[in-house]
Amino acid sequence: MALTDVWFLLIAVLWTGYLVLEGFDFGVGMLLPVVGRDPIDRKVTLKTIGPVWDGNEVWLLVAGGATFAAFPFWYATLFSGFYLALLIILVALILRGIALEYRGKLDDATWHRRWDAVIVGSSAVPALLWGVALANIVRGVPMGADHEYAGTFFTLLNPYALLGGITTLLLFALHGAIFLALKTHGEVHDRALKVVPPIGIATIVAAAGFLGWTQTLDGSWITWLLALAAALCLIGGLVASRLGREGWAFIGTAATIALAAATLFTTLYPNVLPSTTDAAFSLTTVNAASTAYTLKIMTWVAVIFTPVVLAYQGYTYWVFRRRLGRSDIPVTAQKANA
Amino acid sequence: MDAIDLARWQFGITTVYHFLFVPITIGLSALVAGLHTAWYRTGNVKYRRMTQFWGKLFLINFAIGVVTGIVQEFQFGMNWSAYSKFVGDIVGAPLAIEGLLAFFLESTFLGLWIFGWDRLPKKVHLASIWLVAIGTWLSAYFILAANSWMQWPRGYTYNATTGRAELHDFGAVLTNKVALATFPHTIAASFLTAGAFMLGIALWHLLRRPGEHGSLFRPAVKLGAITTLVAAVALVVTGDIQAKIMTETQPMKMAAAEALYDTSAPAPFSILTIGSLDGSKEVWSLKVPHGLSFLATSSWNGKVEGINDLQKAYEQRFGPGTYKPNVPLTYWTFRFMILCGVLAAAIALLALWLLRRQRMSKSKWLIRAALAVPLLPLLGNSLGWIFTEMGRQPWIVFGLMQTRDGVSPSVGAGSVLTSLIVLTLLYGVLAVVEVFLLLRFAREVPVESEPSDPEAAEPAFLY
Numbered sequence: 001m002a003l004t005d006v007w008f009l010l011i012a013v014l015w016t017g018y019l020v021l022e023g024f025d026f027g028v029g030m031l032l033p034v035v036g037r038d039p040i041d042r043k044v045t046l047k048t049i050g051p052v053w054d055g056n057e058v059w060l061l062v063a064g065g066a067t068f069a070a071f072p073f074w075y076a077t078l079f080s081g082f083y084l085a086l087l088i089i090l091v092a093l094i095l096r097g098i099a100l101e102y103r104g105k106l107d108d109a110t111w112h113r114r115w116d117a118v119i120v121g122s123s124a125v126p127a128l129l130w131g132v133a134l135a136n137i138v139r140g141v142p143m144g145a146d147h148e149y150a151g152t153f154f155t156l157l158n159p160y161a162l163l164g165g166i167t168t169l170l171l172f173a174l175h176g177a178i179f180l181a182l183k184t185h186g187e188v189h190d191r192a193l194k195v196v197p198p199i200g201i202a203t204i205v206a207a208a209g210f211l212g213w214t215q216t217l218d219g220s221w222i223t224w225l226l227a228l229a230a231a232l233c234l235i236g237g238l239v240a241s242r243l244g245r246e247g248w249a250f251i252g253t254a255a256t257i258a259l260a261a262a263t264l265f266t267t268l269y270p271n272v273l274p275s276t277t278d279a280a281f282s283l284t285t286v287n288a289a290s291t292a293y294t295l296k297i298m299t300w301v302a303v304i305f306t307p308v309v310l311a312y313q314g315y316t317y318w319v320f321r322r323r324l325g326r327s328d329i330p331v332t333a334q335k336a337n338a
Numbered sequence: 339m340d341a342i343d344l345a346r347w348q349f350g351i352t353t354v355y356h357f358l359f360v361p362i363t364i365g366l367s368a369l370v371a372g373l374h375t376a377w378y379r380t381g382n383v384k385y386r387r388m389t390q391f392w393g394k395l396f397l398i399n400f401a402i403g404v405v406t407g408i409v410q411e412f413q414f415g416m417n418w419s420a421y422s423k424f425v426g427d428i429v430g431a432p433l434a435i436e437g438l439l440a441f442f443l444e445s446t447f448l449g450l451w452i453f454g455w456d457r458l459p460k461k462v463h464l465a466s467i468w469l470v471a472i473g474t475w476l477s478a479y480f481i482l483a484a485n486s487w488m489q490w491p492r493g494y495t496y497n498a499t500t501g502r503a504e505l506h507d508f509g510a511v512l513t514n515k516v517a518l519a520t521f522p523h524t525i526a527a528s529f530l531t532a533g534a535f536m537l538g539i540a541l542w543h544l545l546r547r548p549g550e551h552g553s554l555f556r557p558a559v560k561l562g563a564i565t566t567l568v569a570a571v572a573l574v575v576t577g578d579i580q581a582k583i584m585t586e587t588q589p590m591k592m593a594a595a596e597a598l599y600d601t602s603a604p605a606p607f608s609i610l611t612i613g614s615l616d617g618s619k620e621v622w623s624l625k626v627p628h629g630l631s632f633l634a635t636s637s638w639n640g641k642v643e644g645i646n647d648l649q650k651a652y653e654q655r656f657g658p659g660t661y662k663p664n665v666p667l668t669y670w671t672f673r674f675m676i677l678c679g680v681l682a683a684a685i686a687l688l689a690l691w692l693l694r695r696q697r698m699s700k701s702k703w704l705i706r707a708a709l710a711v712p713l714l715p716l717l718g719n720s721l722g723w724i725f726t727e728m729g730r731q732p733w734i735v736f737g738l739m740q741t742r743d744g745v746s747p748s749v750g751a752g753s754v755l756t757s758l759i760v761l762t763l764l765y766g767v768l769a770v771v772e773v774f775l776l777l778r779f780a781r782e783v784p785v786e787s788e789p790s791d792p793e794a795a796e797p798a799f800l801y
Contacts, residue, residue: 050449050452050453051449051450051452051453051454052449054404054445054446054448054449055442055445055446055449057408057445058437058441058442058445058446060408061407061408061411061437061441062434062437062438062441062442064411064412064415064437065411065430065433065434065435065436065437065438066434066437068411068414068415068422068426068429068430068433068434069426069430069431069433069434070430070434071426072422072423072425072426072427072430072502073423073426075414075415075422075426075430076415076419076420076422076423076426076746077419078415079412079414079415079416079419079422080415080416080417080419080746080747080748080749081748083416083746083749083753083757084753084756084757086412086416087416087756087757087760087761090408090409090412090761091760091761091764093405093408094405094406094408094409094764094768095764097401097404097405098401098402098405098768098771101397101398101401102398102401102771102775105394105398105775105779106775106778146747148419148747148748149748150748290426290427290430290505291427291504291505293504293505293506293508294427294428294430294431294504294505294508297431297505297508298431298434298435301434301435301438301439302438305438305439306438309438309442309446312442312443312446312447313442313446316446316449316450319450319454319457319458320453320457
């Protein structure tokens with residue numbers, strides 16, 4: 001396997017990790033007003049992602065950094081080309097991080113209400129826009145021989161990409177609901193379970209449409225297989241949720257996201273950013289890549305340190321594995337909100 | 339203004355802003371880890387209260403450092419795509435490694451530290467905050483290695499076919515002597531910043547309410563002041579090493595820092611100049627004879643090259659063009675950077691002296707000094723980076739690529755202006771919110787909590 005292929009795979013894995021992990025914390029953020037009907041329930045809801053959301057977001061930063069290091073031309077064209085879309089995502093991620101960290105610093109109802117609104121919006125916007133961005137990467141963009149993006153912001157808002165955005169938005173909401181059902185007990189748990197079927201059905205429709213449409217771009221039997229597996233996992237997750245097997249349900253939606261990402265990246269390969277102007281102008285794993293020397297060093301670093309990172313991130317999830325409920329919110333905070 | 343100027347302003351604003359929070363994070367994480375260690379070893383509740391008090395302020399600061407860091411990574415590709423293509427083979431690697439080694443470590447273990455207060459074994463809980471501190475050091479090292487490559491490119495070959503710089507010795511990038519000197523200087527500056535931060539807030543408490551909570555803030559004044567002083571000494575030593583390396587690697591930056599137009603041996607160190615702003619004509623000046631020679635070459639009579647001679651030499655080497663940075667800006671930022679550090683150290687010394695002689699009075703003058711001292715290093719850090727980056731101009735990568743050639747060709751001025759305005763406004767709002775929270779928690783004296791109710795003491799740690 002060529003090192004360029006190894007790095008294409010690694011970047012796909014980093015994106016998958018990001019979507020699976022931050023996917024549920026986006027979902028939790030979006031569902032905050034739905035499952036948290038009173039101040040204490042909202043605290044319970046946010047406490048489920050409190051210790052982990054920032055670590056989840058680092059997957060994005062490492063995916064970005066790895067793209068810069070392994071495929072500088074992909075990074076440069078993509079980030080300058082998707083300029084305004086990325087700006088919106090940046091603003092959302094900044095607001096979201098601050099909202100999650102500052103919300104609990106004061107016990108004041110207005111303060112909480114305002115940050116809650118920020119959390120909902122700043123979770124929904126990137127959940128939608130990452131889908132739009134990924135769909136555009138797979139579909140390709142107008143690009144000449146100079147590998148410079150030749151479209152505008154509105155080129156990115158094509159029907160296929162918008163469907164991709166709606167799919168990730170729904171899928172993350174579903175993933176978040178199932179995560180909340182797994183991580184809480186009491187009313188938050190019950191409300192989260194209640195929204196699973198309607199969001200689940202909508203997700204099936206959107207995902208089927210989106211992954212089916214993806215097949216028409218550059219489909220093969222592998223991408224069909226992956227898309228089919230994603231669909232089965234989605235249905236399996238919903239069934240498990242119905243049967244009260246919440247751990248399996250979460251594995252189901254996590255696998256759905258991973259397999260959907262695999263479908264997209266397999267469709268994309270060996271391109272990294274196809275040109276809709278002329279296929280000859282496409283950026284590929286070969287013409288966008290760094291030198292073999294850089295890739296070799298990066299491979300060693302990744303091989304040594306990725307398992308270490310996975311081990312301690314896994315440990316965090318293990319430490320905070322317990323279900324949370326209203327009794328986990330300190331009495332002082334409960335009084336202040338009464 | 340065209341896209342280049344706008345992109346430069348955006349980089350300047352977002353980077354200076356980001357670096358207001360970074361040094362506090364680097365320095366304060368270690369100080370909080372130290373306090374936590376004292377609590378772990380002695381079991382003294384005083385240290386736990388101190389850990390929580392400074393820990394809260396640390397977290398408020400850390401959050402903004404994290405979110406503004408995302409912009410830093412994205413904007414290379416967004417605004418500087420030509421630069422990214424040119425240097426990606428080299429600069430991309432330390433950035434990716436920074437993410438994998440440092441960002442994961444910081445974020446994961448900070449989550450464990452905050453939420454593991456009553457859940458983790460004590461040793462693991464203590465290790466968490468130390469791992470956060472180590473993460474900040476790693477992060478600083480890799481990003482400084484990337485920046486140092488832009489100051490003095492090592493370990494690369496220029497590929498004329500692809501038109502980009504290619505890595506051939508990663509060890510040379512990581513052991514670039516500019517990086518090896520810049521790293522300790524940056525860490526020392528971070529401790530100066532965190533020390534002054536602690537000193538200022540603790541001094542304010544002590545002056546406002548002398549009798550009360552002395553057991554909490556007296557040791558903090560001492561820790562803050564000693565940290566500030568030790569860091570100041572380290573800054574002088576590392577700064578001196580940096581100056582000598584800069585004379586060798588970027589003589590133009592050194593000459594501009596001194597507004598030295600003509601090559602001189604011996605060269606004096608200019609403390610202040612009154613005359614034309616760029617120092618080309620002086621009316622009055624205060625100089626240390628032989629000072630610059632010693633600073634730049636370790637010899638009292640060493641030759642220091644001047645701006646005019648370097649300009650001529652660079653024209654021969656790189657072709658016609660202007661190779662001078664903005665001289666007034668480099669000259670004054672260099673001076674005021676040093677002044678900020680000296681003032682912070684002086685206030686720290688004064689505070690220690692007063693503490694020893696038990697002469698804490700409610701003097702207005704002292705309270706003002708206490709409020710000013712945390713701001714001085716922040717200003718000094720900003721000026722230091724503005725000096726370092728502006729002094730490299732017109733280069734984005736010294737000797738290899740000029741800044742004007744690094745911008746994104748496909749991004750119009752309108753897009754850059756939009757993001758400049760949006761990010762600046764957003765950063766302004768964040769500053770207001772964070773200063774509001776910081777002041778509120780800095781004023782609040784930590785409650786004396788009952789050990790039987792661990793959660794009562796830490797509502798601010800929770801969501």
